[in-house]
Amino acid sequence: MLDLSTVFLYTALLNLAVAIATTVGWLSNHRQKELLIWCLAAWSIVVGGMMMAMPKTVGLQAIEYIGGIVYICMAGLLALGFKEFFGLRYRWWEAFVVSLVVSICRVGLKVMDFPISAHVPLIYLGTAANLVFAATVIHRATRGRKLPSSRLAVVVYSLFAFANAVVAAIAAVSPLRIEDGLPVASWLGPTSILLAIFTLSAFLLTIVLKLERVSEDHRRLADTDYLTGILNRRRFMEEAELLSRTTGGAIALIDIDHFKRINDTHGHAGGDDALVQFCEHVVSAMPANAVFGRLGGEEFGLCLPRHDHAAATIVLEHLRSAIATREIRSGKSAFYLTFSCGFTVMDRDDRALDAWVVEADQSLYVAKTEGRNRVVATPVNREPSTPTHVYSRTA
Numbered sequence: 001m002l003d004l005s006t007v008f009l010y011t012a013l014l015n016l017a018v019a020i021a022t023t024v025g026w027l028s029n030h031r032q033k034e035l036l037i038w039c040l041a042a043w044s045i046v047v048g049g050m051m052m053a054m055p056k057t058v059g060l061q062a063i064e065y066i067g068g069i070v071y072i073c074m075a076g077l078l079a080l081g082f083k084e085f086f087g088l089r090y091r092w093w094e095a096f097v098v099s100l101v102v103s104i105c106r107v108g109l110k111v112m113d114f115p116i117s118a119h120v121p122l123i124y125l126g127t128a129a130n131l132v133f134a135a136t137v138i139h140r141a142t143r144g145r146k147l148p149s150s151r152l153a154v155v156v157y158s159l160f161a162f163a164n165a166v167v168a169a170i171a172a173v174s175p176l177r178i179e180d181g182l183p184v185a186s187w188l189g190p191t192s193i194l195l196a197i198f199t200l201s202a203f204l205l206t207i208v209l210k211l212e213r214v215s216e217d218h219r220r221l222a223d224t225d226y227l228t229g230i231l232n233r234r235r236f237m238e239e240a241e242l243l244s245r246t247t248g249g250a251i252a253l254i255d256i257d258h259f260k261r262i263n264d265t266h267g268h269a270g271g272d273d274a275l276v277q278f279c280e281h282v283v284s285a286m287p288a289n290a291v292f293g294r295l296g297g298e299e300f301g302l303c304l305p306r307h308d309h310a311a312a313t314i315v316l317e318h319l320r321s322a323i324a325t326r327e328i329r330s331g332k333s334a335f336y337l338t339f340s341c342g343f344t345v346m347d348r349d350d351r352a353l354d355a356w357v358v359e360a361d362q363s364l365y366v367a368k369t370e371g372r373n374r375v376v377a378t379p380v381n382r383e384p385s386t387p388t389h390v391y392s393r394t395a
Contacts, residue, residue: 011196012049018203019043034085037095038206041077044070045199068106068123072099075130078202079137085210086141098133102126117175124168131161131202138209146219147212153205160198167191225294227272228279236293236301241353243291244346249305250312252343253360254282257372259298262337266330273330274337281326285319302343309345309377316341316375324373340367344378 019042026035048070076095083090106119135157142150167187176185223235231239243249256262256278263271275298282292282300291303304312324338342363346356359378367376 009049011192011199012046014196014200015042015045015049015203018200018207019046021207022203034081034210037077037081037084038203041074041081042203044077045074048074068119069099069103071123072102072126072130074199075127075134078206079130079134081206082134082137082141085213086137088137088141094133095130098126098129115175117171117177120171120176121168124164124171128161128164128168131157131164135161146216147209149205149208149212153209156198156201156205160195160202163191163194163198167195228276228294230279230283230300231291231293233293233295233301236291236295236303237353239291239293240301240303240356243303243305244351244353244356245349247305248346248349249303250307250309250343250345251356251360252302252304252312252316252341252375253295253357253364254300254302254339254341255364255368256298257338257340259337262335266333266335270330270333274328274335277326277328278323278337278339281323282319285322287315290315307345308347312343312345313375313377316343320373320375338373340364340372341375342367342378343375 019039022035022039022042026032026039029035051066051070073096076098080090080092080095082088083094102122102125105122109118109122135154138150138157139154142154170187170191171185174185174187176188223231225232240251244251256274259271259274262274266274275294279292279294279300282302286292286302287304289305291301291305293301295301302316304315307315320339320341324336326336327334328337342360342365344356344359344363363376363378367374370376
């Protein structure tokens with residue numbers, strides 16, 4: 001049977017590897033502030049473990065106050081690191097407020113001459129509170145994100161918190177004793193090993209989430225337009241190709257009217273603001289299952305799954321009217337814009353996507369030549385041959 005000092009020493013050594021890994025990661029990229037916060041959390045648990053492993057050298061009183069508070073701060077720093085990681089607003093004091101409350105309570109117990117054993121449940125309860133905080137941050141920040149380990153992380157952090165709460169209850173029912181200057185309790189060894197495993201698991205899942213987030217960011221950058229954040233041309237065409245061969249629906253080409261005039265009047269920054277805000281307005285007004293992407297410049301594509309000519313016309317006309325009433329702001333300037341749209345319905349799965357795009361492009365050309373700010377559909381009873389005119393993409 002391992003003595004407590006050995007248990008705490010092994011715990012500190014296990015977490016030392018995590019601390020070194022996070023330190024190396026932070027040193028290689030100082031801009032990633034979450035790595036610094038997690039690095040502080042890892043080193044705090046190493047310091048706390050080393051103190052617990054040397055009670056006679058460090059002193060039981062130092063362990064009682066410093067070691068316990070360090071343990072609580074570790075959990076608070078993990079939660080704070082997740083806030084930084086997911087771009088949530090935070091203040092540094094959030095990592096230490098629970099530690100402060102526990103410290104005040106422990107001072108009160110000391111003043112009232114309560115034994116050291118009465119302080120122990122507070123340490124575990126404070127840690128449990130911070131771990132619940134961390135689990136809540138992960139759950140809130142990862143909803144709707146493609147991070148496979150996020151649910152597992154929420155479960156592990158929640159179980160870690162529950163384990164600390166259970167140990168707090170055990171410590172209250174069966175208080176530890178001080179014998180020969182050392183804390184003694186039948187439950188202290190097994191629970192310390194269990195919590196060490198949870199600590200290591202929590203840090204490892206934190207690293208896994210970090211890697212998954214990096215992978216998700218790379219995938220998102222490969223699929224989205226750098227300026228507007230919507231699908232880029234390649235990804236949009238892949239979605240349209242899939243749609244044309246499965247559910248069918250309408251494919252529309254949209255071109256912002258007189259975009260060159262916007263650039264000339266408001267500068268290229270104004271043009272960029274117009275593109276970004278135009279996309280935001282379209283996304284807020286289009287159906288939930290629609291696929292929207294930037295094809296290049298001021299031209300965009302919109303796919304409407306399972307929409308026939310009548311349904312697509314209603315959606316696109318509503319969108320055109322809505323966009324015409326939305327104000328575009330750039331610096332101190334405000335202006336409005338309109339768009340022209342041509343669309344066709346992909347009602348045959350044996351036809352190449354390029355043919356559908358050419359049809360929609362032909363209709364877009366008609367919309368432009370007839371005065372802009374309108375939606376034109378390819379005739380329902382069209383000839384199956386490919387149109388010979390392709391709209392030239394100019395403002």
